[in-house]
Amino acid sequence: MTYGRGPNGERTESRGGGGLATALRGLVEQHDTTWIANAMTDEDRVVAGERQHGTMLLAQDPDAYARFYNVAANPTLWFLQHMLWNLGRTPDWDDERHDAWTNGYVPVNASMARAVVAELERDPDADVFFHDYHLYLAPAIVRREAPDAVMSHFVHVPWPETDAWSVLPEPLRRDVFAGLLANDVVGFHTDRWRRSFLRGCADVLGARVDGHVVEHEGRRTRVTAHPIGIDTAEFEALAAGEEVCARERELVASRTEMLVLRVDRTDPSKNVVRGLRAFGVMLERHPELRGRARMLALLDPSRQDIPEYADYVAAIEREAEKLGDCVDLRVGDDFARSVAAYKQFDALLVNAVFDGLNLVSKEAPYVNTRDGVLVLSENAGSHAELGEWALTVNPFDVSGQADALYVALTMKPEEKRRRLDAIRAHVRAHDVREWGELQMADLLRLRSRR
């Protein structure tokens, strides 16, 4: 939940973006929960400290928060975990980056840990759930104050292998792994990221790894792999809703015969530039599709305060320009338009360089009405679940992506139907509720063993 001020000065509430916020909202609604989050807007800071709708916002020092968010978490950890650093050139651990860690990432984690400890004092039997790459250090701080707390940490981004972690100087690298191992459970979306984490615990800390359990400093941490799902009921309602249908009518009125869709944040990990190139190569190879097929790229401009992200948007715009009116590039945040496009695509391109899971690859096929084909990167976490019904592409293989798009657009109807039905059945059977329940079950097992 983020707070702002409306035109008449009244306090407004808006739900967080991405699928993570949705998924967590599910958990929060089903259980007696306190959601502790960092204040992001000025109004958030006013609300900070008040418990509202199960949410508690922490007021961070704005400078520390900027260092934490705009340097240490993004791009440093995000780029590391998505293998996006250009290691011959970037990053430098200069004074600024060291300062962002020491006086940004560390104190924000400490502040979060203090808030968790305060909650545990209020309710000693509470389970603690940490989420994602912003809070790797907090669990170890909580653990020192609350040795018996039941703590779980879900990492939503890829977990890269040991060499990639050398981007963090050794003491920081050890703190990240040790911080996570202060939890009782550490969860990832796929077995691939879990495998890399388990190997990394042995490589970086010399921890003992036995199956999916890591032993470090006398504590045992179970490492799980639970791919997140979507809220299928919500997406069914959204897809049938008036706003989406209005947007869909606009789209139907203007669309070409074949629609290639991508819906992403403008993050280098999403690989928009190579996707545009691939579409261009496909049109060169199959000029008969020119005018009949168009790419619609709906891009949410994220993290534009960070130079690497602003540069990437510029690169996207340059590449799209080369394709002229073969591509319809929309940079902006319009969720209803995205869902309308989900319903209308013939091919959905998800060619991420690396992606923890990729919710679009579940959301869009789930509400699609045209037996659209999913073209899916082998490096998206969802590939482990959906790969057999998708056309697999290598994210660096522009030529291969071009061929896959052509195969998708010219696939026999019954084959398209078969694949889409299978994806939908899988997404329905493994929705976000299951994901939440599996995590609660991990902790329940833990409590019952104690």
Added chain:
Amino acid sequence: MTYGRGPNGERTESRGGGGLATALRGLVEQHDTTWIANAMTDEDRVVAGERQHGTMLLAQDPDAYARFYNVAANPTLWFLQHMLWNLGRTPDWDDERHDAWTNGYVPVNASMARAVVAELERDPDADVFFHDYHLYLAPAIVRREAPDAVMSHFVHVPWPETDAWSVLPEPLRRDVFAGLLANDVVGFHTDRWRRSFLRGCADVLGARVDGHVVEHEGRRTRVTAHPIGIDTAEFEALAAGEEVCARERELVASRTEMLVLRVDRTDPSKNVVRGLRAFGVMLERHPELRGRARMLALLDPSRQDIPEYADYVAAIEREAEKLGDCVDLRVGDDFARSVAAYKQFDALLVNAVFDGLNLVSKEAPYVNTRDGVLVLSENAGSHAELGEWALTVNPFDVSGQADALYVALTMKPEEKRRRLDAIRAHVRAHDVREWGELQMADLLRLRSRR
């Protein structure tokens, strides 16, 4: 051996550059060997097919060779194995790169394999040694023709972990791993690269890994770790030789009180730019060393036909310019000057992003006369051997490198002496002869088991 024409049209011979050529020369001299190599110069192509001094040069189609060398091997595989790709942007597997693989890397490997098979027909009991990242496909081709050949492959570059290999589209990636596993022995410089290779065999091919043995398609491959050494006798002779001593006198006449040295190819993996920055940061933090300490960077400009390499030299020159006369940057190939500088350094900076071994970190301390201190990247292969006597740095941590350089320059004499003596004793005890013998022993064991 490379051939050219002298001023009067006579054929000239020159030894290959780097330490690898030296090391192999040792093997060639000690055994009855045919060294098969690709022709690189026009004169090489004239000599091609003649067996001279145990060397046989293969004439490759110049276009295929250019694709093989300048695109597929460098930068594609080199950058992959040193983790230098900027994955959000490069590489693209477009038509050009696919063509470089299919019509460059594949046929050059096939041509090499044919030459090996011809040698095996001449001498069926010959052992076959493949070297490095240029020839990953050849062993599988030889194996099909000569199922009983005894084959070994030494990889001199780092072996990155599985995610990094996703830069190669899947069929190519599988061919690389399967090609190497057609050998009886695959060797690396360190246990770290061996570990990554073993994991990769399981991840990429689903091969069975038992300790250091990989089982794939009914064959067993032993994976070894033998760090290469230097020819200590040659370096002693070089260091005492007239040419080096003349160069040393020039250096002594012009040097500052403290000399920070680096000797590298101008390869992004060597991390010259960050090293220059670190030296600059050290001078900012310790202005009293300004004028007393200078960095001497002796850089061999390699692979300048490849844009990524030419760009990197430009970046080095820009960075050096900022430091004015605090840095003495020499771009050129002058081995005698390098050895003279080896004798004179007070701190040697080896801050490689990743490096298979790094021979400079052994050569330079071995002949140093000033109890100079080795500042060594944790990602250089030689760190596994020399780390305990070096100052370890993280290659991305410019601030940490600045601190390490200062510690090196201000270290107590007896501590410097102790460290350098230990490095020298290690280098002497584990020279290039040992490396050659260990590899021969691996094959002997194999033959005796058959």
